[in-house]
Amino acid sequence: MRTKLLLITVLVIFGIRANAQPSGTPSGKPYAYIIKGGHVIDPKNNINEIMDIAFTAGRRGMVARPAMAARPAANGRPARPAVPASEGKIALIAKNINPDLADKIIDAKGLYVTPGLIDIHVHFFWGHDGSYLKNAPTALPADGFTFRTGVTTVVDAGCTGWRDFELYKKRTIDASQTRVLAMLNIVGTGMDGAGENNIDEMDPQKTAEMAKKYPNDIVGVKLAHFSGRTWVPTDRTLEAGRLANIPIMVDFGSANPFLPLDSLFNVKFRKGDIYTHAFGGNGTNDPNGRESIVDLNGKVKPFVHKAREKGVIFDVGFGGASYLYNQGVPAVKAGFYPNTISTDLHTGSMNGPMKSMENIMGLFMATGMPLKEVIAASTWHPAQAIKREELGNLSQGSVADIAIFRINKGDYGWPVRGGKFPGKERFQTEMTIRAGNVVYDLDGLSQPAGPSPAGR
Incomplete structure (x- = not known):
């Protein structure tokens, strides 16, 4: 015995x-x-x-x-x-x-x-107790929508503010095989669809305190959807970013007349701050709403080039309607490529023109962005943007996050807001390896x- x-x-x-x-x-x-x-x-x-x-x-x-x-x-x-x-x-x-x-x-x-893809604009505060993109079914559970498209790391772009970040960490970050990081919303109540215009909820000190408490999880501060002609929300977001020493990501709502992007990029932004929905805006000469970076003659505005030289990060954030044909196509054809390709993934975008990370990568390749640059904008450049340079590469000793793709040949199309672009190559994820x-x-x-x- x-x-x-x-x-x-x-x-x-x-x-x-x-x-x-x-x-x-x-x-x-x-x-x-x-x-x-x-x-x-x-x-x-x-x-x-x-x-x-x-x-x-x-x-x-x-x-x-x-x-x-x-x-x-x-x-x-x-x-x-x-x-x-x-x-x-x-x-x-x-x-x-x-x-x-x-x-x-x-x-x-x-x-x-390639290295596992890094999508720095998603909405993964999935649940049933909240509303819009906060703890609600409009958001998505991470692992069901990442690995099948080669994505191993995501950044939740502002679903949660400082008031409920710890709930998000428990329910999503700690419960996912996907590496989930977060941009903390400057609005303490997060992206609930009701409080994003509430300036009283924009607390730089408490936002920075939460970011410093969880430095392994929080990589930036997000301003999203604010509508109104004031720089106060931007200034408070910047203050939180300064206090926590992390970048900010801005998604303008609208204003009448719009807040000039030249001021945002070249006065407000620091090197490394991120402008998402870079190929969105109103796409017209209308002075109201949100300004676009390409003029009606198909030229990237001079102050945009100045901002890139300064180190401003231009992120795709494709979403449901945040990529316009008359912005993305002429910009790429002129050699103005996004620094980072991202989805703005949620239930309202995934079944529309956006579809997936691999689909957007195919669109940018079809419109003239070289394959190597598409991969860089989906791996190494986003790792740099969120200051996680241990990610997005295949260096010896790096975590084994790897994606394997097939590029299929055929006649394909990318319908987007304002038009449709044809192409001959489409990405298909064959395998994803995480850790x-x-x-x-x-x-x-x-x-x-x-x-x-x-x-x-």
């Missing part, structure tokens, strides 16, 4: 230690996976060629799951050593890595391999052909 109990104890401890291995390779091989033969595009490291990528696997289960503390033996139950949380890492990028060094091989020939674990696999690239052993 003692021998049997000892054997069980050894097996349990061995199993736990195997699961705790940072490499996630029960065979003892150095790599969990090698992605072979894919066209790797890693803008940070200036890689744009066919290469192999080897990476280790993290501890299985939800990425946000905490480490497991050691447990002493008790009541006949054996002791358990501490099990640390772990993330799979990029181990090697090279040509022709020996396939015998990994547990599994992912054949990516004919496919494109070294395969979380989406469209065609089973990570699985061998045929039935599993014992029919499993």
